[in-house]
Amino acid sequence: MERPLPILRAGPAREVGCDPTTLRRRVRSSGSDRLVRVGPNAFVEGVRWDGAGPRQRYVTRVYARLGRLGTPAVASHVSAAAVHGLPALSGWNAPVHATVPESMYRGRTPTLVLHTRPVPPAERVEADGVAVTSVPRTVVDIAMSDDLRTAVVVADAALRSGIGTGCLRAAVHHRSRGRRRADQVIDLADGRSGSAAESFARVVFLELGLPEPALQQGFVVDGRRYAVDFWFPDQGVVVEIDGRAKYTQERYLAGRSPTEVFLDEKRRHEGLLTVPGVRAVVRLEWRDLFDPDALVRRFRAAGLPCPVRPIRSARPAA
Structure with missing residues (x-):
């Protein structure tokens, strides 16, 4: 507490x-x-x-x-x-x-x-x-x-x-x-959501009419197992939520420099694209979740169906 x-x-x-x-x-x-x-x-x-x-x-x-x-x-x-x-x-x-x-x-x-x-x-x-x-x-x-x-x-x-x-x-x-x-x-509610941003994203995806994704799906790349935030198997699309804390807070750095973390994430991204069935990897930041119009454009470009046209911003009312 x-x-x-x-x-x-x-x-x-x-x-x-x-x-x-x-x-x-x-x-x-x-x-x-x-x-x-x-x-x-x-x-x-x-x-x-x-x-x-x-x-x-x-x-x-x-x-x-x-x-x-x-x-x-x-x-x-x-x-x-x-x-x-x-x-x-x-x-x-x-x-x-x-x-x-x-x-x-x-x-x-x-x-x-x-x-x-x-x-x-x-x-x-x-x-x-x-x-x-x-x-x-x-x-x-x-x-x-x-x-x-x-x-x-x-x-x-x-x-x-x-x-x-x-x-x-x-x-x-x-x-x-x-x-x-x-x-x-x-x-x-699903306890597999790893952060508040991932929980928020799931509701935004629901509002946009996306298919239900698999959470924390595991993929093996060169002997290493990677768990992704969201996996849409029918479309072959991975969606990851990136936070700045990953590059700034010690609990995520784990002794690495921000540059090393960035390079590790880049290698991870490229490795996921080599997995059979993975067509695209979409990386989102927290701020992206507040702009559903831009999200729809990115999701449609990646091959995800977005039947619902956003009628309002996800940004909380003042």
């Missing part, structure tokens, strides 16, 4: 001589004692905030809010996904989401969204003193309230983490609004 940054609040801070006025003054400071306000009566040391990533910053805001709302509040939806380490298709610039009893419901604000679907004890877990919806409940909440792309990305990640499909189905209440969408998401 993702842990928050240490949060300072006015009450306990008085014990070390840091009253509310001093905390607010430190927010305005530009020195080493600077604080960042992360919620009502909640502050984080500036140096810690500057060194944190987007997910940890968002999780910190979740904890700051949940501590304010009180015990009955349960972090849910995208906020629970962040705590559980699940991905977010639209990033972490989102309001805090919490599920509360109906008696606490006060609508939504730009920074806080409240939900009221009951959370039984079996569907909540404790994380550093804060209640969070379980992974299956989180997936179902997102499936019933968000778009298909976002929901499939989260559901695939849950399956990759070891959650079973049966657990996801058990979290769908038969009387819940949105249960049909939740069932659709669970039907589409």
Whole structure:
């Protein structure tokens, strides 16, 4: 689970001589004692905030809010996904989401969204003193309230983490609004998708009317086995999702330089084209998935049938 940054609040801070006025003054400071306000009566040391990533910053805001709302509040939806380490298709610039009893419901604000679907004890877990919806409940909440792309990305990640499909189905209440969408998401979810980009791509392919591809298909080239992201056997087309992290992050570099990784990928690409039955290899970046018109042109040029004409961009609405 993702842990928050240490949060300072006015009450306990008085014990070390840091009253509310001093905390607010430190927010305005530009020195080493600077604080960042992360919620009502909640502050984080500036140096810690500057060194944190987007997910940890968002999780910190979740904890700051949940501590304010009180015990009955349960972090849910995208906020629970962040705590559980699940991905977010639209990033972490989102309001805090919490599920509360109906008696606490006060609508939504730009920074806080409240939900009221009951959370039984079996569907909540404790994380550093804060209640969070379980992974299956989180997936179902997102499936019933968000778009298909976002929901499939989260559901695939849950399956990759070891959650079973049966657990996801058990979290769908038969009387819940949105249960049909939740069932659709669970039907589409596949833990073999290796990343959020691959999950997103599968939904885009579905929207474009492409045939259903095989995932992580293995090919042997010169004694080496390569698993490709998507394989369309009837058309002989391989589709790979390339991310820049492959050329920049150490976990992918594995001691190699970016140039060496690039050359290895080039050799891999050329090797796949020598496999009998492979006619074309299409390489996509994350940004390509947001331009379905260009995708259709590339897929048709490679021999993939795209019967559906894109009627809108995959780019999320502003």
